[in-house]
Amino acid sequence: MPEKQALSAPQKALHKLGLTRDIDLALHLPLRWEDETRVLRLADAREGESVQIEAEVTACEIAYRPRRQLVVTVEDGSGSCQMRFFSFYPSQQKALAVGTRHRFRGELRGGFLGWQMVHPVVKPAGAALPTALTPVYPTVATLPQAYLRKAVLSGLARADLSDTFPPGVSETLQPQVWGLREALAFLHHPTPDVALAALEDRSHPAWQRLKAEELLAQQLSQLESKRERDALRSPALATRRGGLQETLLAQLPFALTGAQRRVVEEIARDLAREVPMHRLLQGDVGSGKTVVAALAAAVAIDAGWQCALMAPTEILAEQHFRKLIGWLEPLLAPLGRRVAWLTGSQKKKERGEMLALVESGEAALVVGTHAVIQDQVQFKALALAVIDEQHRFGVAQRLALRAKMKDTAQEPHLLMMSATPIPRTLAMSYYADLDVSTIDELPPGRTPIVTRLVADSRREQLIERIRSQLAEGRQVYWVCPLIEESEALDLSNATQTHQDLSEALPGVMVGLLHSRMPPAEKKAVMALFSGGQMGVLVSTTVIEVGVDVPNASLMVIEHAERFGLSQLHQLRGRVGRGAAASACVLVFSPNENGRVSETAKARLKAMAETNDGFEIARRDLEIRGPGEFLGARQSGAPLLRFADLEADADLLAWARALAPLMLDRHPALARRHVERWLGGKSEFLKA
Template identity: 75%
Template sequence: MGLASRHNHPMPAKPAATPAKTLSAPQKALIKLGLVRDIDLALHLPLRYEDETRIVKLRDVREGDTAQIEATVTACEITMRPRRQLLVTVDDGSDTCVMRFFSFYPSHQKALAVGNRIRARGEVKGGFMGLTMMHPTFKAAGGNLAEALTPVYSTVAGLAQAYLRRAVITGLNHADLSETLPPGIPWPDPRGAWSLREALQFLHHPTPDVSLASLEDRSHPAWIRLKCEELLAQQLSQLTAKRERDLLRAPALKHKAQGLYGQLLKALPFGLTNAQQRVGREIAQDLARQVPMHRLLQGDVGAGKTVVAALAAMVAVDAGWQCALMAPTEILATQHFAKLVGWLEPLGVKVAWLIGSQKKKERAAMLAMIESGEAALVVGTHAVIQEHVKFKNLALAVIDEQHRFGVAQRLALRGKMQEGGMEPHMLMMTATPIPRTLAMSYYADLDVSVIDELPPGRTPIVTRVVSDHRRDEVVARIGAQLQQGRQVYWVCPLIEESEALDLTNATQTHADLSEALPGVMVGLLHSRMPVAEKKAVMDLFTAGQMGVLVSTTVIEVGVDVPNASLMVIEHAERFGLSQLHQLRGRVGRGAAASACVLLYGTPEGGRLSETARERLRAMVETNDGFEIARRDLEIRGPGEFLGARQSGAPLLRFADLETDSHLLDWARALAPQMLDQHPYLAERHIGRWLGGKSEYLKA
């Protein structure tokens, strides 16, 4: 992939092949920022700009402007009130201004002595003392003015702007910026038709006549060019990964309508929705091919993904192969196991299970069943991918809540197939629906199936946002639900008291509710409890003996208790939108009308942040997981959405999926043409933009 770097020359400011011990602090800081190659420096674009191209008169400055002035010092004194500070008065002939410094050295006083003429730059404020500047930058007057806006880069400790600016200029001069886009391609936006070198030179040093707004909102032609390049690199990289995977081989698993698949369909106590049937067909078609399936199955909370996975497993078992299902938590793995055993053992299908807390004897028995092939289906947590787990003939791997697993874990599961040169089929499932633009960019290497309807009988959930001050009313409502024989979840964000976040901890809430609801069994569940204790609590709640379950977010995914009809989420403002939606999906699973109460606390005398308010508003306005996901993407950006894909997948730095979807469409159309007709250019383009990061996309 490193074709682009062949043309890179060493640069003084950049650590070349220098032993780590001899690197200077700024060179180490460059590496920490990921600025290793010349092209990395060239693509490290400014956060903002300072205008040092002109001098203005104080009389023409408006309050709040950042201005550069030339003036004579008329007074310079240290004052002790209200604290030690240096006050310097300057006069530029049109007005005076006081420059205020709270940290200063004798050299400051010397440079700012009365009578000296200086050039200063800073934000001008009005007030009781007239115009003031806090800690402006300054130097002796005279000398040439800058010809372009001065870039300000994001940096880390130990890396001064001046050093970083020099390093970027060196990188920009030495990087190979020759064209990697095929000649004569149509641009999605005629304004993007700058060369890469022109665009980068301009964005690092824009001319003073540029519209600052077009730089800030990234609508300037130079920005359009960079976004096109970045999106194209991402699409090329994803498509390359997909094509490489399509060259691999997997066992062709033929679907037998009369076999276990059909028997399971008949035995289920419910019928499949149209969406489940459609998705089932898509998966069966993939499994019948000799190319490894790489499909992402998304469906809202409660849409019935597990039964679709079970049907896919039956196709594999019917063909004489094994299937593994990996879930992120023991609670979820246990639920899957219980459900699958209930469905499959009557059909004569043996289900094994592996979790970290298993007793040695039970684990040994399970490992023997898996290795001999007696267990056709294996359900478990990360324990499934440990080295000593040997499958007889694994052909299908199902990963639930795939964003919770890292790239290495997914690769380890793929490596469990013993047959030489073959790969297992992979089905990844998520209850966090992925907005279309995200699916087209970050998941472009996957085939995506969507279960877009809920099974009949799911009751709509009413969501209410309630201030923490009305907590007593919420407890009274819980009492009313319990009298009707219903059960209640109460979710807390933290286990222990934290001084930084003054939150009511789960233990305290448990004690308070136990006191407020005499005669009711109130359980407590949190991640630090021993597994056996967690299981005992969940069993009591599932069996209906426990009225209220106080829990941290360990119940976020997969818990299924149809009798639970009320979900209270404490400090809801501290949760992400997708997480709130997942938690809400734990109720509304039975016939009873269900509700979700979002309790929010406000900082002392303060207000909720705009982000928190947007989240809570979205929860009240919609139950639709796809709409929730779209709004979540708007609020948070793609970073947090991608979970484990972040461990290497290049997050977009420049393009914005909301505003640049037309550029994404262009990149998607161009990528296959480039790979087919200009493979050398495509490889250089990926190497330039992604370096080694594209390897991660193959998982």
């Protein structure tokens, strides 16, 4: 058998970029284009322009001030220009000898010494000029543009670019789009007469074709995975009159809001069907998603099955555990069933006991972290899986939870919860295969949170504000972004802040919580804060989700400009959980020029202007784009490379309407289309 040939560095780099098939190369489109189709005279050039000139070298020497550099002076008959190279080889100096002619391309700068170019691209003079713009591709260190251009060109020539749109469909698109081969050939090598703005803002008809293709592939794969799931079977869990859910509702110390009642009914309808539920429960911070999950669990348990609830952090899992034990344990005990708890930090003996309870079925509800999906966890009869803060889990983890049913002919029902609401355009695209339930109403008695932006220089006034809150018997969070000092990010660390606040607030218990602490220590700190003995809790973002201390009325977020918008909103939601007026103070630190970046400014402005999680999510999507909003690795969804959900809403609507027709009437074309665009990535959509 012949030996497998080792890949060269550029080939490895191509694989790293995911460019393994001819079609991948054909769809690897330029970041920008350079115009090498014409030579400009220096006399006709403007400052700041990227130009190409053809000129003769009149001087070539090494200068040593302000630093070592090769300085080459050239003349083209209409003017002169200095070329500066800060890194160069002796061979370069030799090639640029006085009297030789070359083409130089780069950005033209004007200075006291006349025209200058820094590190221009140098090519031989006299060669035929290209007839199309030169593409510049996204790449990595070991993959030169010249190699990538050749690879893309050969991939484009070999790729199967035959039309996968059903007959007559292209005509339904406005503006009239190009054919796929024509569009790709043009975008890789546009003619110089094209308006650069139409290329760069992606409004050109060639771009429209690619966006339409991409959105259609995404809609087809989402719909296909939804139909595949609809063909699977799950236990039908009917809600009994006088059953566990009704008993739990009657014993809750509060009444459900209208929105909670509506989503409980939506979930109950899903659970009663034999088709697996695949529902996202979204609701703002503090809207009461946990009790909805408990009521769903009650339906599964009442039907004799098990339910698993998985949370991303131990603090959040433990909080769920405490609430669920409080609500469900008294109802389960008479039935001889229990709530089990599984985390990575458990002692071996306790873990063994919990695993036995899960396997025997005595554990009706299993609450935990990633530990719930480990191999040694064997459920007797899992019928419902609830995943909290679902965006914090990777796709593989969600798939693993679905594989926990012993009877492989059946799937558990899946309820995913998120306090990061999903804007409508995202729900239409990335979550097209999900049913979405929304709790759009906060429980009564919640006080609106006032948000203030405060510069770091006003720290003393802030500490005074904390003193007055403590004097009223309230508690305070102070959140820092890093645990340790970093030279790269000059941020005050949690440990230093803890020390400073302890000194500034004598007689007050100031606690410290961060991700590197042992679980038992974290637990002890949280118990003191929850119990009210601790006045101030200095913490990193481990408290971002799930911490519920109604007496805490002030949240201080240090270096707020470093946090993401949804993270800021999550942190703000830790206060305002009781009847007392609550505030969130965003402390920002301008840079040495006294400024905060435009992106950070937009985030802080959004926080100050609205408490509405849906509006926050919309602005977050606007600021970051869908790739970052979802987190490519976390969602596993094939992120859109070319289409923009806001700008291309009409194309998204077109793709949504065409996908079911295409799957029904042209299944072979649909398969080819999805394979072309997504390859193996469509597997992810099944999670």
